[in-house]
Amino acid sequence: MSGRDAREHKDRRSHGRDGHRDGHGQDGRDGIMGEPVIAVHEVTAELGARPVLRGIDLTVRRGEVVALLGANGSGKSTAVRTVIGQVPVSSGRIELFGTPLRRFRSWSRVGYVPQRTTAAGGVPATVAEVVSSGRLSRTRFGLFRRADRLAVHRALELVGMADRAKDSVDALSGGQHQRVLIARALAAEPELLIMDEPMAGVDLASQEILARTLREQVATGATVLLVLHELGPLEPLIDRAVVLRDGCVVHDGPPPQAVGQHALPGHDHVHPHDSSGAGPIRTGLLS
Template sequence: MTPPVIEIAHATVGYDGRPVLRDVSLTVTAGEVVAVLGANGSGKSTLVRAALGLVPVGAGSVALFGTPRRRFRQWHRIGYVPQRPGAGSGVPATVREVVASGRLARRGVLRPAGRADREAVTAALDAVGLADRAGDPVSTLSGGQQQRTLIARALAGGPELLVLDEPTAGVDAASQEAFAEALRGFRDGGGTVL
């Protein structure tokens, strides 16, 4: 039997020793699409960060693809879109460059991009409807377009698991529809979504 993609068991997670989540358990199996709902400040982003090892887990355990989080190294299997990070962040990168950075975990920084890399980047740009903006600096895009750039970056890596934290906040209805279509394709290809 294949192990769960994400398995959080009885986890306590917090910041500066102040717990935000207590005794939280979550199992996401391959092919599932799981949505986490809750009020602002209820700990959704904290839960996602704990799953990815971005905040330490006090009590309890976290495993990814059957491997304890601490020993997990196969980051190319996971695409992550954080909540409102600002894709620009002052770096004068183009949309295509930001999306191509989603391939780095897969090909390694030192190996030049090959045909498969270029095709994955082009497909991801098409999926979010930004092909015509590929050459533009990310900083010149609107907030929603920057958010779509980050979704494309996560898709470009060809992950098995997509972890999306409020991915469509600030994204207009037409683009949300395109995003839903891209997610549908990802799921139909066997992908898992949190």
């Protein structure tokens, strides 16, 4: 699918019966995107004694593709880790599929791809074994049936790693590791896919495969929350961008047209060649 085709596909998903798109990725109240899948209300969180999130609100509706943008240290990764319960919140509330996080148990509905790491975590394992671990939440007593094996094979095919199923993950490149982590998340056939910097440090060939994989998930109706530094090849799929700065939401709406940290809404910077000694220059949509 070309960039233009992907844009047209996204527009078809994001327009309601009257063809209107409201800028928040919703298509009125009757279309594809409906009830909130993720609802974050006034959430604060700390790492150690340092405040990282400062009362953020974030809603991701069914069928939506939302990019969480911001500079390093803005709180993006902490935000998604609070959503899946890895970081406790100091105040506020989080709901997944309408259920308070503290009572949520249907984790097979959620696929999570962490920031790139060694796929097996240092434990000797094959590609198939790592991906199969993502299917365990769908099995009964850890016993794999034919449907489970097919789901694992399908996930490997989606990321172009089926031919490496029996290989050790230690033999993979960085981009291939990332593809295995994504296949592991897809093996459970999740309704919600949360990905933390899926394109970071990944070669161009793997970026294109990951973008194609995500397009296929979006086409099936998956809801997606992505942590990104730049939109890159995923830009045609993004319905909405939420920009964090110092743990606060500074923009929630259409994705910025330009890419890169300096294009992010609310970004402050001082050019080192500026001899005037002037204060920070604010750039972006919220200037």
